[in-house]
Amino acid sequence: MSEQFADFEGRLRRALSPVEPPAELEARLETTLGSLVDMATEELEAWELSSMGDPRNWTRIARPVAAVTVGSAAAVGLVLVRTQRRRHKRRRESVGSVDLLGRTLRDLAREARRVADDVF
């Protein structure tokens, strides 16, 4: 490898230096992942409770219901957090309160679709 080539690699390494994630992203991700971990724990507990009754019936019914219920709560929280994050941009771009409301609803719908794809 030529010296010139190695030198260019050094410049490239400096140009593409690692980018630190924003602190608020770390906090938000930890909260989101924590919710998912708790959600799965509650699902497990629901499964245990149901299996103490009649396992032939309860495990088939209660587990998915518990998962969907708890999972829905976590997912709704995630949608709200994500929509809330875009509020300054919406305010900047809107031309009145009706327009702002429309943009907020569109963002909510978009985030709901994305969270549904991510989580379920």
Add this chain to the structure above:
Amino acid sequence: MASSEHTREEKARLDDAFSALYKAHLRDVYSYSYYRVGNHHDAEDLTEQTFLQAYRHFERAQRESAGRPLRPWLIRIAHNLAANYYRDRSRKPQTPIDDAGVLSAPHTTEDLVEDRDELARILAGVQKLPDDRREALIMRFALGMDNREIARALGRTDGATKVLIHRAIRQLEEIVKQAEGPTEP
């Protein structure tokens, strides 16, 4: 109940392992996302989605990795999501990438302007590379991945990856030379 106790212990072990993976590679995933999409807002979304996807499939990935590092798997998830990001929105980066790397690198006062210009030209050149070459360079230089890891992330052989990176650097060097213009005699 013995089986549920075992399940709980297994889940706790998996959650701990995932937490360690997240802490070890958050910066990698964010850096990769940032250099792929070119702005912090979308890089945050991409990073978030990558870890959500990873959490869903972590157990299987850990089982199938047979003890190998999971960073290439994580980056492959980010790679696929980034591809979807462009496909869904039918767009490529509209503006040159922010100069986050340039700003974070140490500089002396004397060479600050010249150095920044040069690094900005390199970053602009990276954006002009074909997708596979650009990705390989991001993985190598922003994330410090070796050929084997990059090969796993891109689904290529080690040999093909080595050639890909070599050609990417050569092409980028040409692009940057052209951007700098003819040198003074």
